Amino acid sequence: MPAAWKRLALALLLVLAPGTTWAADIRLAYLSMTIDRPPVLSNLDVWPEDEGLQGARLGVADNAATGRFLKQTFTLDEVVLPEDGDAAAAMAELASAGHRFVIADLPASALEAAVAAAPPDMLVFNAGAPDDHLRGTACRANLLHTLPNRAMLADALGQYLVKKRWSKWFLVIGPRPEDAAYADAIRRTAKRFGAKIVAERTWDGDFDLRRSAATEVPQFTQGPSYDVLVVADEIGDFGEYLPYQTWDPRPVVGTQGLTPTGWHRTVEQWGATQLQNRFQALAGRTMTARDYAAWAAARAVGEAATRTQAGDMAAYIQSPAFELAGFKGRALSFRSWDGQLRQPIGLAAARNLVTQAPVEGFLHPINEMDTLGFDKPETACTREGT
Amino acid sequence: MTYRTLLAASAVLATSALSWPAAAYTVFVSNEKDNTLSIIDGTRNEVIETIDVGKRPRGITLSKDFKTLYICASDSDTVQVMDVATRKILHNLPSGEDPEQFALSPDDRYLYVSNEDDNIVTVVDTVSREVVAQYDTGIEPEGMAVSHNGRWAVNTSETTNMVHWIDTTKGVMVDNTLVGQRPRHAEFTKDDAFLWVSAEIGGIVSVIDVPTKKIVHEITFSVKGVQPDQVQPVGVKFDKDNTYAFVALGPANHVAVVDMKTYEVEDTLLVGQRVWHMDITPDGAWAYASNGVSGDISVIDVANRKVVKSIKVGRYPWGVAIAP
Structure with a gap:
């Protein structure tokens, strides 16, 4: 033609x-x-x-x-x-x-x-x-x-938890460097949105959880008084075994359970x-x-x-x-x-998109999506020559 | 609720009850997540019947004689043909895969169907029940419209962001107009001089001059208390006299009223959550708007620009079509 x-x-x-x-x-x-x-x-x-x-x-x-x-x-x-x-x-x-x-x-x-x-x-x-x-x-x-980036993901999760008034977090961190980085992002979010990390424990992962989750996890999570268990386990090594095994009946969020993700x-x-x-x-x-x-x-x-x-x-x-x-x-x-x-960042359970951040109520003068991650005033990047 | 607002509310109800349409309209609503059609009696504004249809029903449209209702059953990959009088499904039409929206030629003979997953517009002969033509479009063809004089069939592709123009006299696609992000719906003005196209993510309605296929105006909207990026135009309908356009603003939960000469937004009317599509009664008095997330229909008094009632329907109501 x-x-x-x-x-x-x-x-x-x-x-x-x-x-x-x-x-x-x-x-x-x-x-x-x-x-x-x-x-x-x-x-x-x-x-x-x-x-x-x-x-x-x-x-x-x-x-x-x-x-x-x-x-x-x-x-x-x-x-x-x-x-x-x-x-x-x-x-x-x-x-x-x-x-x-x-x-x-x-x-x-x-x-x-x-x-x-x-x-x-x-x-x-x-x-x-x-x-x-x-x-x-x-x-x-x-x-x-x-x-x-991790800060955006953590902020998305944090907005929802704070909105639910689940503001006392028990942070469980895996042994790998990326788990530590994820935990850093969670700590930053907690500070930003006024949540409190009431306990932090590192999972050293010595045992096969498929056999012993029922005995290991309750013991591991016993003690602190908290609202949600936030897990940092990016490769998915042990996090899947935490839900339903905690000492107290608490939701699991983070890299497993309710997970913030780009898609x-x-x-x-x-x-x-x-x-x-x-x-x-x-x-x-x-x-x-x-x-x-x-x-x-x-x-x-x-x-x-x-x-x-x-x-x-x-x-x-x-x-x-x-x-x-x-x-x-x-x-x-x-x-x-x-x-x-x-x-926007989705908060997904295995078969259910729970919500999408920015969560209603987290306001921004220019664009609500900039409530997630590094906003202009807090950037450490100099690509704009500032 | 204070005593005063209660009084005001009942006053609204009283007036609206008095001014309810005298003629008996029937409003059909497709419920995307229920695989049903809600049928509303327009005199009482109540759901009188809910009927099972194909999977994921979205676009619905009536023949010009109002005797036949066509239903896009997207996940059943078919267009269903319903007899309005008996409310029975008569037969299915071959529609291509995943039909979403469609438009009828002015003589009711040809149905132009957008096949969202296949990047195709399928033309179906409603009499012989055969596919007579297919046209390649951009990605995710959605909005469909045929001009009142029958000359043009247009399709909007949501990810390609274009209006594709099919010259029906030649049977070829002859032009494309680039519009805003995620064009959802197209509507010819009654004199066929202009085509209005809504861009959901772009947040605008483009007014395109039909002879030149060029954008002559872009309408923007603002709703008090709503962030600009939540103002997402979807459905567009013109009133009976071609003087005012009604534009559904999606998650802004408002319907805008636009002067069709000055393109000024004169009003925004609060409706339900994530308002999709609308239809207006043949006498021009009432508009019915589907609210996807809140699962209801808002009834709008066109002359007074007031929302007078909301009617609970099925889950994710999508298309609206009104028969006398």
């Missing part, structure tokens, strides 16, 4: 942005690393090997469907490094191959190395590392984050069912928070390509005009001060 295309092209040039040039192909790269996961006690769920990658694929497919109407094509180059791979070298290679948009699904240390090797005109989306320091002291001008299979409002269905059809499994973060990164680029006619997409993504419909009921955008995608 050459005639139709011509007419369409003309109409769009008039409607959208007169004088800009076409970009026929918008290239994205997905960079990740195989992670050797330690064995966990609860081995019911197999960790999907293509977690993150399938989200990027869906985002690019979504972009391509829109691109048909604008003569834009989208391609995704997938680079999955081995466990000890050199992320910096891989990033340099992507840069020399002409890539300017990279979805990085990497652990924090590899991400930092990769971003250091990225040229300044390359935009890197962090879709894999929840670490708070990446949004703070280790932030970069060309680094955006679509995965929520969950129970999210179905705001058109989310359609995204879940599309993902299921593509990947043959449910969509995780990492998948969602990679999807959102790809879609951010696609949205910029649509709105700017493939003009200065990186600038548009970081401008106040940018908004992304992300199936969470609010327009998503990037915080200028640390590059974090502001977004």
Whole structure:
């Protein structure tokens, strides 16, 4: 239909942005690393090997469907490094191959190395590392984050607990460094929203809970007077065995039980069912928070390509005009001060989305989503040059 | 409730009871999470019957003679055809997968169905009960409208953020107009001069000039005490005289009244939670709005711009269609 295309092209040039040039192909790269996961006690769920990658694929497919109407094509180059791979070298290679948009699904240390090797005109989306320091002291001008950081997750949980007046928290911390980081975020939230951590215990994990949870957990949780048990166990080693075994009848929240997350299979409002269905059809499994973060990164680029006619997409993504419909009921955008995608956070039980934060009543003068995580006055990031 | 507000409330009830429509309207409401249709008697404004339909019923629309009701049963992948007089499902139409919204051609012959999961608009012949055409759209096609003169069929794609224009005389998609984030609903003005398109996440209604397919105005809304990003326009309906538009603002829990000449928002009316779609009685006197989260219908006195009653229906009421 050459005639139709011509007419369409003309109409769009008039409607959208007169004088800009076409970009026929918008290239994205997905960079990740195989992670050797330690064995966990609860081995019911197999960790999907293509977690993150399938989200990027869906985002690019979504972009391509829109691109048909604008003569834009989208391609995704997938680079999955081995466990000890050199992320910096891989990033340099992507840069020399002409890539300017990279979805990085990497652990924090590899991400930092990769971003250091990225040229300044390359935009890197962090879709894999929840670490708070990446949004703070280790932030970069060309680094955006679509995965929520731990402070955002903890704030989302904290808002709900405080609203329920469950303000006395018993914090149980796993032995791994990421558990300590999660616990730090919980402590920050407690201070921020006026909750109290009445007890803290470290789980050293010497026993097989499948056999002895009934005897170990009651003893472990006996003593303090508290409202909720907050568990920090990111890899899911022991946390699944805490619910229903505590000495006192108390809910379990945190990394297990009621969990704050950027995405969950129970999210179905705001058109989310359609995204879940599309993902299921593509990947043959449910969509995780990492998948969602990679999807959102790809879609951010696609949205910029649509709105700017493939003009200065990186600038548009970081401008106040940018908004992304992300199936969470609010327009998503990037915080200028640390590059974090502001977004609602779901509080999910296994088969039930309990609520979505920002929780009603937590007010903000500009955007309620900025009650979650690092708001402008408290940022340690200097990417805005302040 | 204080004595004074109680008095005021009963006064409202008394006036509204007196001014209740004399003609017997029947209001059909699809309940997305109950797989049912609530049928409201418009003279009493009470649910008189609840009937089982296909899975996840969403869009519903009446034929021009009001004899037939079409129901999008999204998860049953079909459009059901109901006889309004007997309230029996007569048969199903092939609709493509996951039909969400649809619109009838002015002669009632062709049904344009958006297939949300497949990025397709399916055209179904309601007489031969066959699919006669399919058009590729952007992602998540949702809003459907056919112009009153039958020339244009438009579809809005929620993730692609475009209005796709199908020229029905040529049977081809000829144009696309980029609109705000997550366009949900499209409605032609009665003279077919303009197309109004709501963008749920963009928070705006775009007014598009039909001959040029260009946006000529963008209407923004503000509701006192509601954060701007919670003002999310969905359903749009025009009054009988084409002078005022009613726009459902989703989680802002209000319906806006917009002057169709000046595009000024003159009023916002408090309704139930997460208001979706509306229909207006043929005499133009009453509007019925579905409130998804609170599971009820708000009855609006159009002339006085007052919400006079809420009627409990099923879970997640979605579509509204009114027959005389």
